[in-house]
Every structure is written in C-alpha cells, then in structure tokens.
Amino acid sequence: MDKALEFVRRNRERYIEELSALLAIPSISSDPEHKDDMMKCSEHAVDLLKAAGIENTKIHSTDGHPVVTGDWLHAAGQPTVLIYGHLDVQPIDPIELWDTDPFTAHIKDNRLVARGSADDKGQVYMHIKTIEAILKTSGSLPVNVKFILENEEEVGSPSLPKFLKASKELLKADIIVVSDSGMLAEGKPAITYGLKGLSYLQIELTGPNRDLHSGTYGGAVANPAEILARLIAKVKDENGRIQIPGFYDKVIDLSDRERELLGKVPHSDEDYMADLGVKALWGEAGYSTNERKGARPTFEVNGIWGGFTGTGAKTVLPSKAYAKVSSRLVPDQDPSEIAQLIENFFNENAPDSVKVKVTRFHGGRPVVTPIDNEYMKAAERALQESWDHEVYYIREGGSIPVVADFKTILGLDSLLLGYALPDARTHSPNENLHLPSFYLGIESLVRCLYYFKK
C-alpha cells in the first residue's frame, strides 16, 4: 500500500496533464450538438482504463449516450467493488461569466478550473489512477474491481436503468462506490449517506395567441408573465412552507438523533452568507440551514423567461411565459407523485385567462444508505488516515438518481465518497477541482481498496 501511495505522490504533475486532456472534451449531455463528444469522451476513458491495467473494457451502445465498463477480477475470494462515475458535464452558460474557456483547463489558486473538473470527470479520473498506482507498484489489486461510467448523469441517466437490468451479471458486486459528491471543507472528509430525489418540470403559460402592444392591449388582457409570477408566488407561504397540497404527505420527519448528527456538521450561517454574498438567508421556518439543505424537500425556480429580454425597452404584452421548476425530494417522496402534484397545482391555480402546458423532465428517487454498512466503516478509516481528521456523515441536497436505481435494480447499497469542495462551483461558471484534495483523495481511495479486503 505504501508503495502505491508513494507512486501517487510522484505522479501529480502527470495527473494534471492527463486530466486536462479528458476535460478538453465538451461532453455536454443535454445538448444534441455534442452527441459525438460523448463517444469521444468514452473512447478517451477506455484508453485511460486500459493504461491503468483495467481489462475487458467495452463501450456499450444505449438508446442515448454510451456506457463504459471494464474490470479487474483476479482477487479470488475477495469482495467486488463496482465503481460508478459519469463522463458527461453540465451546460456552460452563462458563458460570459467564465473567466477562461470552460474546456481549457488551467490552474488558478491551487485549483484546476474547467467544466467537469469536480463534477465528475476529475473524480472518475481519481479512481482510475488509484487502480494504476496499485497495479504498477504491486501487480495486483487487494479486491476485485469493476467500472461503470455513464454519459447521461446530468440529464437524469435515462438509459441506465435499462442497461442495469440487462447487465446484472456483468455488474455483480458487493458494494458500489460513487464519487460524485463533496467534502465538507478543505481537510474535512465526509461520507454522504443520503441524497435527495428530484422532480423537474417546465411550465408554459399561453395568454393571447400573439405578442401584443402593451399600450393597446395592456390592462384588458391577462399577461402570462404576470400570471406565472402570481402562480410561483403562491407555491410558498411567508414561512417558506410549500403550499402544494399533499407535498409533505410522505416526508419522513427528521428524528431527534438525525437532527443531532446534522447539528454536529460544522456550519456557520455567517460564513455561509459571506461566501454567497447575501445579507440574509431564506428557507423553511423551523429548520437549520444544514437541515434545509440536506433533509428537507425544496421547490426552486431554475429558470424563468417570457416577453422581451433584449437590450432596451420594448412595450410588449407577451403571448407566452415559461418557468423551469424543480423539487428536491427526501424519503419517502416519489418523484412521479410529486411531479403530478406540482402539475396539478399549476393547472388548478391558473386562471381561465391563460392556458397551461406542463412538460416533465427526468426525476430521481431520494436515497439513504445505512450508517452501519461495513464498507462505509472501512472508507471512514481510509479517509480519516488520509486527512488525519474525523469523518463527517452528511446528507446531500443534490440528486444522483442512479444510486436509487442501483438499490432497486442491482440490490446494492452505494458508498458515496466525494472529493469536491463546497466552492467547486459545480454546475456554475468557473467550476474547479481543489488539487490538494484531489491528490489526497487518490491516496484515500488506495487505502479504501486495501481496507475493503477481507
């Protein structure tokens, strides 16, 4: 193990170069224009896996973007670890807020800045380098390892369930390791034991059948942008409590024990506000920031648009207004049920003066992994030794829908070991990977594989 750790420390410079090449591929899964880049990225990942010593690599076609698999299965009698990650990335807009090109990685303030550096190519790459370090220094791995890398995580992994169902034997394992979450802060390792689910919808309101002159028609015809604002305003009361009927019905309330655990996770509202540049927070009354983020369901406006949005002043009464809205879910909320409740709410509250059209995007189930899982204990030891710091158990507000699919389809729990820092700006301009955490993270994954051994 020590030789492998030493190897990791010696190869840091090469890691930056190799990872930058992977980050240069604009694998934006939501944009049809980048379809070819998904295959290009998959082929690039296969090359990296092979170079590390992974065998039986394969690019599988799906109804959507491809899935990459590979394995190393020569640790007889030892457990099999299935490593999951995704090669696709979020869109890059608003592009004007990036300081540099999103797909030309560069180092700034000890961070590698590029789209996908933290979410999730950088973390996928850490696992590949873990395998390489052990195989190059000892010739064999302490446990059996399988990889599954997908290209549709940022659009909700629509093709993965079918692939999982068809590949149960190929993917048979004892535990899944997912690195697509984050550390608590620099030097503070964390294991994420809970993820929120997601319901995401687009609301389209149509008022008049064409854009109107706001002078000639204003005041006499319902304005869909105004009606949309009125509907969104109705979703929450003054206490931030969601007013959609039935929304909280299946929410498992936080136990005293869980509130105590979440309360141990260091957090300062003052620091949080300073980091975000806001003078006040706003959320569901009666809950702390940690609880709101990790363990309470939410409703957010992800986008809103309608009418004239260009430079200058155009006096138009728009025909249409749109919003993209989403709820983050907690056990036992069901994504389809919540999407239906949201859809009903907009349909039932819209006045007769507008037409409502609702489109549903991908959803995901919320998931919680039991804290007494044996692999989780091994990982805690690996993380603790790598950073010489206690490990926090946290619940994450983000969604990784596939983790729920792993449980449902493969019957496997997932171990969420994340290495992104809170200021990694995932999904935002200037996404970045903190390099000291990246280097130590690879070391912690080396230790993990040794401690997973029976």
Added chain:
Amino acid sequence: MDKALEFVRRNRERYIEELSALLAIPSISSDPEHKDDMMKCSEHAVDLLKAAGIENTKIHSTDGHPVVTGDWLHAAGQPTVLIYGHLDVQPIDPIELWDTDPFTAHIKDNRLVARGSADDKGQVYMHIKTIEAILKTSGSLPVNVKFILENEEEVGSPSLPKFLKASKELLKADIIVVSDSGMLAEGKPAITYGLKGLSYLQIELTGPNRDLHSGTYGGAVANPAEILARLIAKVKDENGRIQIPGFYDKVIDLSDRERELLGKVPHSDEDYMADLGVKALWGEAGYSTNERKGARPTFEVNGIWGGFTGTGAKTVLPSKAYAKVSSRLVPDQDPSEIAQLIENFFNENAPDSVKVKVTRFHGGRPVVTPIDNEYMKAAERALQESWDHEVYYIREGGSIPVVADFKTILGLDSLLLGYALPDARTHSPNENLHLPSFYLGIESLVRCLYYFKK
C-alpha cells in the same frame, strides 16, 4: 380635390413598390447595430419628400438618430399644418414567429406584411403621397405644410425635445397632424383624442453572488427568480387593482360623459377574446374593456428572465433575475413620479436576502386633445366622406410621448389621425398594413388638407 383623389386611385400599384423599398431598411432604433440604417432611412425619406414636391428638406443631426424636416409654404394667408411621423421601427424578435422576412414586404390577404408597415413608415408614406397627389394635379396645396420625421419614437424620442426647443421658428404651425394610431376596425374611421403616458423600468434582483447548484444550496438560500415572482405578484390584488402606494393619487376619474362616449365605441368582449384566443379577460374590476384599454392606468410585465432558459433541464439556483415592467399612465399621472413609486415599491418590498437594482427607461406624459378643436372637426368630415361612415372618438392605450412635448414646447395641439387596423400586429411578428385602409387613408388626408383651408 377630385383630380388629386383620382390620382391617388391611379397610383396604387406604384405606392406598394415605393413603400416596400422604404420598409426594406431595418431602422431599429433601439439596436446600436442599426445606427447606419437610421441615416439611410432618413435619406430615403428625403428623396420621397423631394419627389412629392416638398422643399427645403434637411436631415438634422441630434445626440441620437437624425430628424428630417421639409416644407411647402406657398399658401399665403392659410393655416400651416405640421405633419409628424417616425421612420424607426420596433425590434423584430421573436424572429422565429415571423412567417417571412420582416424587412421584405409582401402582400398577403390584402395586407402589406413587414416591420414598420403600420407603425409608422406606412402612415408617414401616406402623408407624402397626399402632398404628391395634390401638387401633381393642381400645382399648389390648399394650406401650408411642414414635415417633421424622427427616428427615435420607438425608444421614447429622447433627442426630440431638445430639437423642438431649438427649432420653434422652423416648426411654427397651427396644428400638428400625427398618424401613428389606428382605425376602430375596417371601414370605421376614428380620431384619437387621448393617449396614455408611460413609465418603463428594468428590475434586477441579485441573490447569491454566483449561480448555485439547486440541490446543494436549494431551500437554504433565497432564489431571486422566486423573489421576483413574489414581488410582481404583490403589485396587483385579486381585483387587478394596483397596490403600489400613491399610484392612483393623480388619476382623473372617468366622468359619466366620458364613460358614455367610450361606451359608444363598438366593442364585443366575445369577439375580442376570440381574436386573442383567450377564454377569459383579466383587468381592473369595475371597468369595461374599452375603459381599461383607453382610460385606466396599467402595470404590465414586458419581459422576465433569469436562470437556465435553454433546452433541457439544468438544476441551477440563479444568481440574478430580471424583469422589464411598465405602467401606462392617464392624466394627470407624471411619468417620473410613477417610476419613482414603482422603484420604491420594489425596493421596499424586497427581502434582505436579495439586492435590488432599478434602471429607468424612457417615459412619456399622458395627453388629451380637446374634442371641440376646429381642425378635428375638419378631419372628422374628411374621414366621414372617405369611408361614408360616422367617426369614432377614442382614447388610445398606446403612448406617443412627443405629442405631450408638442403641447409643452411648441404650444400646439395634435390631431391624431390613425389608419392601422386593430390586427395590424404593431410591435409583434407579422406586422401588416391593410391596403384598402391605406388607399382610402391617403384620400382622406387629401380631403383633410382641403377642409383645413380657411
């Protein structure tokens, strides 16, 4: 007069060709990229004026886009009519909703379709052809005529007041004729005796200092798109009554006589809804559609945007959200005062969790011309004879800020003779000019000049 009318009837085909050439110039005043087109359009207008027999044509530089003037002053002892119009046009977005290129005029269903066909190049052109018809057939005009054509009407005529102040002698007249409004319907001529004013603002809300992952931060941080929706929703109560303190303080309530006059203007809510494709109307309770449109102040959302508005689903909690909002004003509301009240409303109601920035765009004063004006009576006769139909007196919801400036700076009342039909789609895709109204409109303007003669 009859020879001039006959000339108009003989030249219809040529008019279409000439007007199409004028419409081909994309004179979008709000877009700096079209700066050169404003001059090109002015030169083109000068050519048309000269060809019609107008003398002393001149293109005047201003701080913004140029102003065109010209005159014919050989009717000794007769009144002088100042004809105003504008050569600039609205932006063309949403461009995808145009059936054909906005600057390539074509005839469809007896309408000439192009940006500016109705608002206002087509109507400017009618006046020029009126002069041409009379001068070509009789060699002199019955009254003195001056032209003032500007290129900034669609952005609030910012340069015009200064020009008017500096050109009082040049523009000295007895009455101003403005053709930038509409007929009541095909075959139903109207004189607009009132115009609304305008206050137009852009609201910018900033929440967190960067776009955030809506999973990681959602529920704990105020979402500016949601806050913006809540603020807009607060502007009106359920009865459509504007809740901005002081908003109605200076509104002159409708007299019984005026409600009676507006009630005479034919209108069917059913037809109106059918034309707009809506199942219900919404506006200030206690007022008819005609009253809401023409004589009551309004508040409209002209545009709203924030967060992810592209294809697909991006789970972002946006840093910023924007709205363009405007109020149409009636006497004696003051545009600056109302803009201040709106600004105060957003500032005072915004929670501490967001920052508010308000930008004011151009405004305009509301105006009403006395119904007993002698030139208005002459115009009524001209319109009545041209269409063989009674003339309606209406108040228009649109704003022509310069009409207030004419009164304040030049001390002149304006006579608003408009020829656009209600379905002219001004400011919208597929703007069009109804050709039978266009042809008869020129004839009515010929008659006007004769009846203006003392």
